[in-house]
Amino acid sequence: MKIGLFFGSFNPIHVGHLIIANYIKEYSDLDRIWFVVSPQNPLKKKASLLDDYHRLELVNRAVKGYDDYEESSIEFNLPKPSYTIDTLVYMKERYPSHDFQIIMGSDNLKHFHKWKNFEILLRDYEIIVYPRPTFDVADFKYEGNLKVVNAPLMEISSSLIRKMYAEGKDPSFFLAPSVYQYIEEMHFYGA
Ligand SMILES: Nc1ncnc2c1ncn2[C@@H]1O[C@H](COP(=O)(O)OP(=O)(O)OP(=O)(O)O)[C@@H](O)[C@H]1O
Ligand SMILES: O=C(O)c1ccc[n+]([C@@H]2O[C@H](COP(=O)([O-])O)[C@@H](O)[C@H]2O)c1
DSSP states (O other), rough: OOEEEEEOOOOOOOOHHHHHHHHHHHTOOOOOEEEOOOSOOOTOTTTTTOOHHHHHHHHHHHHHOOTTEEEEEEEEEEESSOOHHHHHHHHHOOOOOOOEEEEEEGGGGTTTTGSSTTHHHHHHHHHHOOTTTTGGGGGSSOOOOEEEOOOOOOOHHHHHHHHHHHOOOOOOGGSOOOHHHHOOOOTTTGO
């Protein structure tokens, strides 16, 4: 099976993530998409990061009932911070019959040269890149197996949602209803 790995902190998962996953699933040869929840991004601060299992639960609620999408906690038991190359090597070992491709917003390309073994990622893995407002794929100067998809641009981010909560605003429609409900119930992000 061809699996697209959508890595992220998902703090929290929002409709931007879901729309992109949906678009890529429909406009690629992928059979399924796994949302890989990262305990810790090597390039991000830990502040305001919701507990791993809460973020996983939010992703689980967002995709429940949709067979082509699922959450993955595979990085929870791997060494931290979560280096994508290490996760991929482990995944290939654990699921030898699957073919894994990486799904990535173009914003990630901006600092991609700082990722662990980025040359190996570019050489050995197919990377599906979709546009994000802060970085143009055309400005990426390294050679690699990039497949650019023309997915819609949405200026929604988890940080905007967290900021809205911090300001006492209500981001209902930025979130899947089941995700919104759970955040409210659990009072995450000061909800
Ligand atoms: N609105 C969006 N449209 C498309 N892709 C997105 C969107 N928001 C985030 N992504 C992508 O999803 C992946 C995981 O995102 P992440 O969990 O860091 O969310 P984020 O909204 O960018 O978070 P934060 O605002 O906390 O940095 C990243 O590759 C990022 O580029
Ligand atoms: O492997 C690396 O060196 C590396 C450096 C920065 C980010 N990543 C991964 O990229 C993914 C996206 O992170 P985020 O927090 O922007 O959603 C997440 O899985 C991180 O662990 C990986």
